[in-house]
Amino acid sequence: MTTLLWLQASGCGGCTMSLLCAESPGVIEMLEDAGIRLLWHPALSLETGAEALAILDDVAEGRVPLDILCVEGAIARGPAGTGRFQMLSGTGRSMMHWVQRLAPKAHHVVAVGTCAAFGGVTAAGGNPTDAVGLQYDGAHPGGLVPPAWRSGSGAPVINVGGCPTHPGWVTETLMLLAAGESVALDGYARPRFYADHLVHHGCPKNEFYEYKASARELSDMGCMMENLGCIGTQAVGDCNIRAWNGEGSCTRAGYPCINCTAPQFEDPTHAFVETPKIAGIPVGLPTDMPKAWFMALASLSKAATPPRIGENARADRVVVPPTLRKPR
Amino acid sequence: MTDARLVVGPFNRVEGDLEVTLDVAQGRVARAQVNAPLYRGFERMLEGRDPRDALVITPRICGICSISQSAAAARALGAAMGLDPTPQGALAAALIHAAENVADHLTHFHLFFIPDFARPEYAGRPWHGRAVERFTALDGGAQRSAVQARAELLHVMGLLAGKWPHTLAIQPGGVTRAPGPREKARLAATLRAFRRYLETVLFGGPLEAFCAIPDSASLMRWPGGDLALFLEIAADLGLEGLGPAAGRFLSYGAYPLAEGPAFAAGVLVAGRPGPVLQADIREDLSHAWMLGSPAHPLEGVTTPDETMAAPGYSWCKAPRLAGLPMEVGALARQAVDGHPLALSLAARGGVLARVGGRLLELARTQILMEAWVADLAPGASFMAQGAVPRDGVGAGLVEAARGSLGHWMRIRNGRIATYQIIAPTTWNFSPRDAAGVPGPLEAALEGTPVDGAVPLAVQHVVRSFDPCMVCTVH
Numbered sequence: 001m002t003t004l005l006w007l008q009a010s011g012c013g014g015c016t017m018s019l020l021c022a023e024s025p026g027v028i029e030m031l032e033d034a035g036i037r038l039l040w041h042p043a044l045s046l047e048t049g050a051e052a053l054a055i056l057d058d059v060a061e062g063r064v065p066l067d068i069l070c071v072e073g074a075i076a077r078g079p080a081g082t083g084r085f086q087m088l089s090g091t092g093r094s095m096m097h098w099v100q101r102l103a104p105k106a107h108h109v110v111a112v113g114t115c116a117a118f119g120g121v122t123a124a125g126g127n128p129t130d131a132v133g134l135q136y137d138g139a140h141p142g143g144l145v146p147p148a149w150r151s152g153s154g155a156p157v158i159n160v161g162g163c164p165t166h167p168g169w170v171t172e173t174l175m176l177l178a179a180g181e182s183v184a185l186d187g188y189a190r191p192r193f194y195a196d197h198l199v200h201h202g203c204p205k206n207e208f209y210e211y212k213a214s215a216r217e218l219s220d221m222g223c224m225m226e227n228l229g230c231i232g233t234q235a236v237g238d239c240n241i242r243a244w245n246g247e248g249s250c251t252r253a254g255y256p257c258i259n260c261t262a263p264q265f266e267d268p269t270h271a272f273v274e275t276p277k278i279a280g281i282p283v284g285l286p287t288d289m290p291k292a293w294f295m296a297l298a299s300l301s302k303a304a305t306p307p308r309i310g311e312n313a314r315a316d317r318v319v320v321p322p323t324l325r326k327p328r
Numbered sequence: 329m330t331d332a333r334l335v336v337g338p339f340n341r342v343e344g345d346l347e348v349t350l351d352v353a354q355g356r357v358a359r360a361q362v363n364a365p366l367y368r369g370f371e372r373m374l375e376g377r378d379p380r381d382a383l384v385i386t387p388r389i390c391g392i393c394s395i396s397q398s399a400a401a402a403r404a405l406g407a408a409m410g411l412d413p414t415p416q417g418a419l420a421a422a423l424i425h426a427a428e429n430v431a432d433h434l435t436h437f438h439l440f441f442i443p444d445f446a447r448p449e450y451a452g453r454p455w456h457g458r459a460v461e462r463f464t465a466l467d468g469g470a471q472r473s474a475v476q477a478r479a480e481l482l483h484v485m486g487l488l489a490g491k492w493p494h495t496l497a498i499q500p501g502g503v504t505r506a507p508g509p510r511e512k513a514r515l516a517a518t519l520r521a522f523r524r525y526l527e528t529v530l531f532g533g534p535l536e537a538f539c540a541i542p543d544s545a546s547l548m549r550w551p552g553g554d555l556a557l558f559l560e561i562a563a564d565l566g567l568e569g570l571g572p573a574a575g576r577f578l579s580y581g582a583y584p585l586a587e588g589p590a591f592a593a594g595v596l597v598a599g600r601p602g603p604v605l606q607a608d609i610r611e612d613l614s615h616a617w618m619l620g621s622p623a624h625p626l627e628g629v630t631t632p633d634e635t636m637a638a639p640g641y642s643w644c645k646a647p648r649l650a651g652l653p654m655e656v657g658a659l660a661r662q663a664v665d666g667h668p669l670a671l672s673l674a675a676r677g678g679v680l681a682r683v684g685g686r687l688l689e690l691a692r693t694q695i696l697m698e699a700w701v702a703d704l705a706p707g708a709s710f711m712a713q714g715a716v717p718r719d720g721v722g723a724g725l726v727e728a729a730r731g732s733l734g735h736w737m738r739i740r741n742g743r744i745a746t747y748q749i750i751a752p753t754t755w756n757f758s759p760r761d762a763a764g765v766p767g768p769l770e771a772a773l774e775g776t777p778v779d780g781a782v783p784l785a786v787q788h789v790v791r792s793f794d795p796c797m798v799c800t801v802h
Contacts, residue, residue: 010368012798013343014391014493020435021479021492028466028475038466042340046443046465049336050781076368079634087365089347090337121388125373128632164391164493218496218504219711244491246483246518253490253497254504258384260494266385271378273496316506316710 002034002067002178005059005102006041006112009095010086010122010131011073014164015113016043021245022167030171034178039064049090060101068177069106069151070170071099071134074115074122075144078130085129099134099144107152108177109134110160112170117159117190118263119143125267133159135189139263155182159189163260168242169194188263190236198287199232199250199257202240209233211305212298213313218273219254222313226282229273230256233286237261254316334778336786337365341440343392344797346757348790349641352778357786360766360773362757364644364797367617371630374747379405379716379739382747386735387494389749390798392435394493395428396728400735400749403584403724406500408739411714415586417502419700420488420710422583422590423515424498425726426697427484429582430522432729433658433690434481434530436794438463438474441683444787445561449780455560462554470529470554477525483518487511501712508706515701523694531555535691543672544568547684555687562680571772571789573677576652577660578755580604580734582727583696590696591665591689591727595649596674601664605650606725606734611750612646615639615759622762625736625748626721646758646767647750655768656731656755657793659685667692677772679792686794718742728752730796753795769793 008016019027031038040047040055047055058064075096076085083094091098103109111134114120118133132143135157141147150156160169173191176183184192203209208223215222224230232240232250235257239249250257258272259265270276276283285294308320331354337347345366351359370389374382382401387394399421406412413421443465450456462470485492488505497504507515523535531538532552541547548559562568581593581604595602610622617640619631633640646653654660659682662670669688673681717739724735731752738745758767766774769790776785 008344010366012388012391012394012493014388014394017391017394017435017493020475021482023476023479026472026475026479028472042338043343044439044466045340046447048340048782048787049338052338052340076366079632084636085367085632086345087347088338089345089363089365090335090339121373121385122368124385125375125377128369128372129367163388164491217711217713218499219502219506219713239491243486245486246480248486248490250490250496252505253488253495255490255496258496271380272384273380274378317508317707 002036003039003065004031004036004068004070004174005039005066006070006072007095007099007102008042009071009073009099009116010076010129011113011115011120013043013072015072015170018164019167019170022171027167027171030175034175036174036178039066053091056098056102059105062105066102066106068108068110068174069102070110070112071116072112074119074131074133075099076122076129076131096144103134103145103151108155108158109151110158110173111135112160113165114161114163114260114265117161120163121266123266135159136263156185156189158183158185158191161188161190161261162237163265166194166239166242166244186236190261194238195236195261197236197238197241199235199237199239200286201238203232203251204240205251207309208313210301211309212302213305213309215313219316220314221254221316221318224251224256225275227275228256229258229271229275231259231284232257234284235259235261334783336783339790341443341791342795342797343390346790346795346797348773348786350773350778350786355778357773357776357778360770361641362759362767362769363642364757366797367632367643369630369632371747371749374744377744379408379737379744382737382744383496383499386749390796391493392432393428393728393730393796395425395489395495395498396726396733398495398498399425400724400726400733402498402500403726404722404735404737405716405724407722407724408720408737409500409714409716411500411712413500413502414709414712416705416708417710417712418585419703420503420507421498422585423484423697423700424489424495424503426583426693427481428492429729430690430693430697431478431481433686434474434478436686437683438471440794441791442558443468443471444784444791447784449784453564455557455564458557459561462557473525473529477522481518481522484515487515499711501714502710504711506706506710507704512701512704512706515704516698519694519698519701523698526691526694529553531691535694538691539688539695542668544669544681544684547669558683567679567788568676568681570679570785571776571792573655573674573681574653574768574771575599575677576654577663577674578604578649578654578656578732579661579664580725580727580732582661591661594664595654596660596664599675606723608650609750610648612648612761614646614762615641616645617643618645625734625750626723626738628748629746630748642759644754644757644759646761647755648761653758653765653767654755656752657682657685658689658729660731661727662689662692679788682792716742730794731755751796753793753797756793757795
């Protein structure tokens with residue numbers, strides 16, 4: 001049996017809401033089947049007030065072993081380093097204090113969502129509450145705990161970045177940990193099973209991308225990289241390989257990828273839905289693409305755009321279907 | 329006269345952080361103080377940004393009413409742009425929004441509210457065994473079916489909004505994805521499956537029959553589904569009389585379509601309907617840890633008092649309409665819309681009325697969503713285009729699951745100059761105002777019986793409001 005304690009720090013609770021969208025099986029059955037016992041979750045557990053505090057105290061005092069601590073939401077350190085912008089109600093203590101007290105007891109610590117991992121939207125716009133991630137402050141190592149900190153298992157905080165997280169990213173991380181498997185992590189400590197993919201992989205707009213047939217306005221079907229701020233060619237995530245909520249993804253719904261799995265996505269230097277350009281050329285190249293080659297291929301493919309693709313790129317639905325191929 | 333002071337927290341199974349301080353006299357709440365113990369400063373984060381960024385940032389205030397925040401931001405921005413959605417764009421946006429609201433009502437009933445009735449403290453009651461079987465947190469059959477039905481209902485989001493929560497699909501001019509014929513067919517199938525769940529499990533009867541219930545006495549005779557078990561519990565525990573409302577209800581009107589809102593806008597004060605005069609809204613800061621004076625949200629600022637000085641006791645401001653606190657939510661919305669059952673329930677307010685109002689709305693909204701899908705016109709325009717002005721002002725008033733949500737923005741030099749938000753729970757869980765008048769929850773808690781370390785009646789009253797604290801403390 002694997003024990004799991006879930007805390008909601010400074011965030012929107014959306015990663016839990018997304019987790020409840022897990023299917024085949026649903027999240028409650030998934031935890032059960034993986035042998036995970038939920039000690040307490042603020043949205044799902046019966047225990048409230050003194051009952052909940054007793055559970056937290058049992059873990060903090062080592063009376064109940066804690067295998068996995070999940071923290072959702074950033075850690076508010078303000079005002080003036082007191083953490084009082086988020087008090088854990090009924091305790092007279094800050095959430096910062098509670099996470100500092102509980103994290104050393106955990107065999108694994110999982111930061112669920114970009115806020116818990118890096119600060120995320122909670123740290124946006126001048127960071128009014130001095131919020132940080134558990135082990136990162138934006139892209140900089142060292143958040144609530146220092147870069148060299150390790151949980152009981154010897155691993156750093158596992159950063160399941162995403163705003164929100166896909167239910168599969170969280171459930172699969174938990175299932176791997178419960179099974180005693182190691183979770184390979186990338187350079188920002190995100191599980192590689194989803195961070196080795198780019199949002200671009202499997203994007204239905206790939207044919208438009210190939211020809212740089214671009215959408216000019218939101219609701220156009222074309223590629224959103226050139227004009228509408230889409231950074232799916234640079235953002236990690238398997239969003240277009242496994243679907244969201246049945247068959248969705250951001251780019252499938254016609255709006256740009258804003259790189260929500262990454263540190264500091266919340267404060268781009270431009271409007272989210274507008275691609276920054278220098279002399280008319282978009283800043284920011286697809287990951288691992290040499291600039292000169294990208295420029296050469298882009299101008300070549302743009303010139304070669306078939307009329308079907310060019311017309312569809314600027315429509316909100318397919319207006320020109322593919323040419324019929326007849327068997328020879 | 330106070331016998332004891334009780335601090336109830338962490339108050340879980342609400343969205344976000346909540347602490348309730350109760351002064352108890354003769355075994356009942358004499359005075360309640362509701363504290364939102366988290367401050368995040370979203371309004372400050374928005375200042376200086378491109379106005380379109382509000383569509384990315386504000387949904388992330390709240391993971392449970394993310395779409396409501398999208399809808400309010402899109403409306404506020406659209407008002408500043410002088411841009412209305414196309415009729416079909418408004419219809420698709422309403423569908424997306426309604427799916428969230430329905431999912432939220434389902435989540436509230438099964439995950440947040442009902443598990444308390446499976447507590448061992450109720451072991452002597454005739455219904456307790458069935459409540460344990462159906463309503464136990466994590467294990468109850470009703471809870472598990474609801475989580476599955478909700479996940480499948482939210483396929484509406486996969487089809488229309490990309491993902492849930494936190495979509496950018498809702499824009500001032502409509503929606504970014506134009507559904508075609510096969511999306512329309514798939515949406516209809518998803519809704520039929522959800523109706524099957526509602527009619528066989530939760531309601532145990534036709535939704536139309538439930539919506540035809542004329543008054544609260546008839547409601548108590550509803551025979552089907554998990555709902556009948558809840559009604560049996562409610563009758564046994566007297567939930568009708570617990571946590572009464574002050575008789576002041578507000579709704580901005582839900583789902584603005586080309587022909588008007590699907591649920592009407594208005595106020596209902598002491599049973600008398602009236603219009604919403606949004607110019608009469610003020611946010612009082614006397615008991616909030618905020619600096620400044622009472623202001624209309626277009627003039628308001630958010631400056632936290634980092635010393636958290638008394639008499640402040642919450643990060644939540646105290647909104648007032650013409651000087652009075654207002655209760656918002658499904659009960660308010662359905663009563664303002666004039667539904668007979670809701671009017672009958674609202675006459676007394678209370679735990680049963682709030683939960684009943686939510687279930688009534690769940691049934692009515694399912695029927696609306698089915699009609700909207702039938703009205704989808706593939707091939708029509710789902711989004712109008714426009715430009716953000718250099719200077720402008722806009723308000724976006726919508727109805728979230730939990731009640732009236734307003735965004736007010738000022739644009740100067742192409743940037744957001746001020747952005748103020750009044751969330752539903754800001755209304756319901758507001759602290760006292762300068763005149764010492766308590767907020768709706770604080771008032772509703774007065775007189776509630778208190779017994780044991782976890783006073784159950786207090787739990788029922790607080791959760792009957794379906795608080796969303798993360799919205800409150802944006």
